[in-house]
Amino acid sequence: MSNRLNVTPNDLSAFWMPFTANRQFKKAPRLFVGAKDMHYTTDDGRQVLDGTAGLWCVNAGHCRPKIVEAIQEQAAELDYAPAFQMGHPKAFELANRIVDIAPEGLNHVLYTNSGSESVETALKVALAYHRVKGEGSRTRLIGRERAYHGVNFGGISVGGIVGNRKMFGTLLAGVDHMPHTHNLAKNAFSRGLPPHGVELADELERIIALHDASTIAAVIVEPVAGSTGVLIPPAGYLKRLREITKKHGILLIFDEVITGYGRLGTPFAADYFGVTPDMLVTAKGLTNGVIPMGAVIVSSEIHDAFMQGPEHAIEFMHGYTYSGNPMASAAALATLETYKDEGLLTRGAELGKYFEDALHSLKDHPHVIDIRNIGLVGAIELQPIPGEPTKRAFSAFLKAFEAGLLIRTTGDIIALSPPLIVEKHHIDTIVETLGGILKALE
Numbered sequence: 001m002s003n004r005l006n007v008t009p010n011d012l013s014a015f016w017m018p019f020t021a022n023r024q025f026k027k028a029p030r031l032f033v034g035a036k037d038m039h040y041t042t043d044d045g046r047q048v049l050d051g052t053a054g055l056w057c058v059n060a061g062h063c064r065p066k067i068v069e070a071i072q073e074q075a076a077e078l079d080y081a082p083a084f085q086m087g088h089p090k091a092f093e094l095a096n097r098i099v100d101i102a103p104e105g106l107n108h109v110l111y112t113n114s115g116s117e118s119v120e121t122a123l124k125v126a127l128a129y130h131r132v133k134g135e136g137s138r139t140r141l142i143g144r145e146r147a148y149h150g151v152n153f154g155g156i157s158v159g160g161i162v163g164n165r166k167m168f169g170t171l172l173a174g175v176d177h178m179p180h181t182h183n184l185a186k187n188a189f190s191r192g193l194p195p196h197g198v199e200l201a202d203e204l205e206r207i208i209a210l211h212d213a214s215t216i217a218a219v220i221v222e223p224v225a226g227s228t229g230v231l232i233p234p235a236g237y238l239k240r241l242r243e244i245t246k247k248h249g250i251l252l253i254f255d256e257v258i259t260g261y262g263r264l265g266t267p268f269a270a271d272y273f274g275v276t277p278d279m280l281v282t283a284k285g286l287t288n289g290v291i292p293m294g295a296v297i298v299s300s301e302i303h304d305a306f307m308q309g310p311e312h313a314i315e316f317m318h319g320y321t322y323s324g325n326p327m328a329s330a331a332a333l334a335t336l337e338t339y340k341d342e343g344l345l346t347r348g349a350e351l352g353k354y355f356e357d358a359l360h361s362l363k364d365h366p367h368v369i370d371i372r373n374i375g376l377v378g379a380i381e382l383q384p385i386p387g388e389p390t391k392r393a394f395s396a397f398l399k400a401f402e403a404g405l406l407i408r409t410t411g412d413i414i415a416l417s418p419p420l421i422v423e424k425h426h427i428d429t430i431v432e433t434l435g436g437i438l439k440a441l442e
């Protein structure tokens, strides 16, 4: 370990970092060189408590033995197998294990390498599904304002974060957006589901009336919007979206890249809300973030619609070189086993109340205009500094890192999503550290 601490690179310019203020970062880099369970180790040897499960993905905590061993063994046994017209056992085994924990009726898995690719895959399945069913006029896709569905063209088209869209031209044609559900005037400091706003689901009826249902393929939403700052759906909202989509023959896609694999205290948000979509988009927690992998879990109805025509013909023209990659499959199998052994997919239900009370104890701290939470996700929204949006929260991020706590910020919102192995004393440390920082912020 000690010599690994000495590998700080001396030139940071070649790596153009993703979603990062590159010039600022490279003047004062923040580097992790190790991790174990709830903590990272920095290149200067400090311990940093992980308040965000990496980027919402390390649900079982860091460097867990089963996952490490599985990857090491797999690397020596079968490194790669062609993904097209060939297979290997673990990809099939994993699909079964995913289906085991997925909501009833979602019985088939398409593999990808990231959340962004899972989104593109689901959108393409939706378009092709209607076409194989003889409803090729259903080409429109409906997303939502403030949504994050990754960074590829389909995802930013249905996504609703302006900064992620505006530089990239006209995007996909035929996309429309429902309004987001964030309403501080009515719902600030809600615990769990906000009480107001179920009627926003009816905006979908308005959009359908405008375009006609016969032109619409699918609606995609994050059950809880993560990246944009943890927007929790109003009570009853997702159920109503399901009713409306069903009524009009429109597919409903849940993007569970963040909410999947236990984040809300249930295996998937679909379970939490008692709403089953036609497709469930996942990634991140599937492999505990260790190896890139995503999975789109699809209903039998959709899958079976493709299984027609001559048997030698490829049913769906889509896939990746690394779909179901052996290393990723091994990592995912060991991850799901770890979740099962330790009850992590439901741990958020036990700890959620403690997490909620702890977070809401910050209500009267300076700058705080909202606190919201569900399962093991929380957000603290700050009043922006006038004329300098994002600055206050980013300054909290920097101060937290100095104080030994990793948080995420987006706009002026602090997001928290600790690994699901988090203990009460970690939650106390997170909240005490944040309390001190909020008091010291400009």
Ligand code: PXG
Pocket (backbone or CB within 6 Å): 055, 056, 113, 114, 115, 116, 117, 119, 148, 149, 150, 151, 222, 226, 227, 228, 255, 256, 257, 258, 283, 284, 408, 410
């Ligand atoms: N859908 C959702 C709902 C996501 O949250 C993606 C798709 C894309 O996944 P990939 O694997 O392509 O990055 C995401 C990713 C953050 C943050 O802290 C969120 C994500 C990624 C990085 C940072 O807000 N979400």
